[in-house]
Amino acid sequence: KQEVTQIPAALSVPEGENLVLNCSFTDSAIYNLQWFRQDPGKGLTSLLLIQSSQREQTSGRLNASLDKSSGRSTLYIAASQPGDSATYLCAVKRQAGTALIFGKGTTLSVSS
Amino acid sequence: DTAVSQTPKYLVTQMGNDKSIKCEQNLGHDTMYWYKQDSKKFLKIMFSYNNKELIINETVPNRFSPKSPDKAHLNLHINSLELGDSAVYFCASSPRGVRNSPLHFGNGTRLTVT
Numbered sequence: 001k002q003e004v005t006q007i008p009a010a011l012s013v014p015e016g017e018n019l020v021l022n023c024s025f026t027d028s029a030i031y032n033l034q035w036f037r038q039d040p041g042k043g044l045t046s047l048l049l050i051q052s053s054q055r056e057q058t059s060g061r062l063n064a065s066l067d068k069s070s071g072r073s074t075l076y077i078a079a080s081q082p083g084d085s086a087t088y089l090c091a092v093k094r095q096a097g098t099a100l101i102f103g104k105g106t107t108l109s110v111s112s
Numbered sequence: 113d114t115a116v117s118q119t120p121k122y123l124v125t126q127m128g129n130d131k132s133i134k135c136e137q138n139l140g141h142d143t144m145y146w147y148k149q150d151s152k153k154f155l156k157i158m159f160s161y162n163n164k165e166l167i168i169n170e171t172v173p174n175r176f177s178p179k180s181p182d183k184a185h186l187n188l189h190i191n192s193l194e195l196g197d198s199a200v201y202f203c204a205s206s207p208r209g210v211r212n213s214p215l216h217f218g219n220g221t222r223l224t225v226t
Contacts, residue, residue: 092126
């Protein structure tokens, strides 16, 4: 059974810092991995999607990496801003047609 | 334009009542989902429909019954509500067979059972 773990559960940093959020999964046979952002009282917004054949994806200040063999992904946020404050969720899809399995998220707080 | 919309946003009701949550997507996606986010913020899949056909049904009490009148709508009906049903319910959609297309979520329905 696939399980997704995110560490740390919460993180507070000053503005301008570079930071890394970690995600691990127990079954390396995945179809893709997605990172989402959730703001309080809102739905989830997709940030990055990495296919199983890819090693990383980049969007602006965000970079996500995938190491299937070790069951790990990282989300790197460069030059953090207060607007980055949110909960970041990692999710994996086992195969096409199956649902995403989510981690419990990392709640990030960036202070100005 | 809201891509995935859910109504109502908030729902407060008493134990034993029956309630429905509606979801509509205007993205032309074939697949729709219902997820439950509990008080610890853990998101768990409940159901998935593809072109009005149920394809995923996790271990969910049969008091929960999804209904898909067409591929743009997936409603969730809950009978005999219990305190433990209090949570935020998210609807989501995705296109079928498009590998690099992420899931699109609605803003959630916060259900409180008293």
